[in-house]
Amino acid sequence: MLMLKKAIFLLILVSAILLSSASVRAGTLQLINIGTVVTGGKMYTEWWYTDVNPRLAGQASPDTEVTIKIGDSENKVNADGSGAWSFSPTTLDVGDHNVSIISGGETYAFVLHIGSDVPANILSPSTEPTQESTGSVPETGSNQIGYLFGIVILTTSAYLYHIKSKKLLLKNFEKSAIR
Numbered sequence: 001m002l003m004l005k006k007a008i009f010l011l012i013l014v015s016a017i018l019l020s021s022a023s024v025r026a027g028t029l030q031l032i033n034i035g036t037v038v039t040g041g042k043m044y045t046e047w048w049y050t051d052v053n054p055r056l057a058g059q060a061s062p063d064t065e066v067t068i069k070i071g072d073s074e075n076k077v078n079a080d081g082s083g084a085w086s087f088s089p090t091t092l093d094v095g096d097h098n099v100s101i102i103s104g105g106e107t108y109a110f111v112l113h114i115g116s117d118v119p120a121n122i123l124s125p126s127t128e129p130t131q132e133s134t135g136s137v138p139e140t141g142s143n144q145i146g147y148l149f150g151i152v153i154l155t156t157s158a159y160l161y162h163i164k165s166k167k168l169l170l171k172n173f174e175k176s177a178i179r
Contacts, residue, residue, distance in 0.1 A: 012157045028083065029066075029106040033057040046111045048118045052093055057086035060103040069100040070112075079103070 031039050034047055035054025060066050060079040068075045068087045079085040094115030101108045 012153060028059060028061050029101065029103050029108055030059040031056065031101060031108060032059060034112070043108055044110060046113065048113045048116055050115060050117060052114055053089050054092070054112075054114075055086055055088045056099075056101070057084070058101065059083045060085055060106075064104050067100075067102040069102070070097050 030041050031043070032041070033039065034056060035049050035051060037047070037049060037054070039047070056068060058066075060083050062079060062081050062083045064079050064083075066077050066079055066085045066087075068077065068089075070089060070092065073089075073091065075087055075089070077085050077087050092112070092114050095113075097112045097114060099110055099112045
């Protein structure tokens with residue numbers, strides 16, 4: 001019976017570790033180009049582009065669907081086997097556009113200013129926007145939920161295993177003391 005309990009505990013432990021490590025790897029969504037602008041993987045909340053209808057290109061998990069929302073318009077493209085995707089809008093006129101790129105529980109949202117240069121007041125001496133990158137992990141999404149779920153399963157399993165082992169040890173001690 002003890003061997004069965006150990007086997008179940010190890011199965012739960014390995015499952016929790018695999019679940020949480022798969023979720024941590026999920027942060028793959030990136031915007032690499034806006035037209036001729038190379039983003040460098042940075043995830044600013046605003047981007048500027050001087051021409052209309054820039055091609056958006058990026059990376060996602062291989063063979064996944066990528067949804068590009070521009071205002072009220074929603075467009076879907078598929079990432080190829082290496083995760084590369086691109087979308088060429090036809091309705092981005094001069095002005096500000098709310099853009100969201102969504103894939104596999106990850107979302108990257110920003111405002112795209114079309115037809116204007118980057119305002120001088122937000123440029124640093126290195127000509128980079130002063131906003132900080134949020135990195136490649138989204139603010140919310142399944143990767144954080146999966147990771148937390150894995151930790152909860154791991155902690156609960158370890159606690160229950162510890163309690164059962166303690167009771168079994170005490171029971172065996174009592175049997176040997178009675179003899």
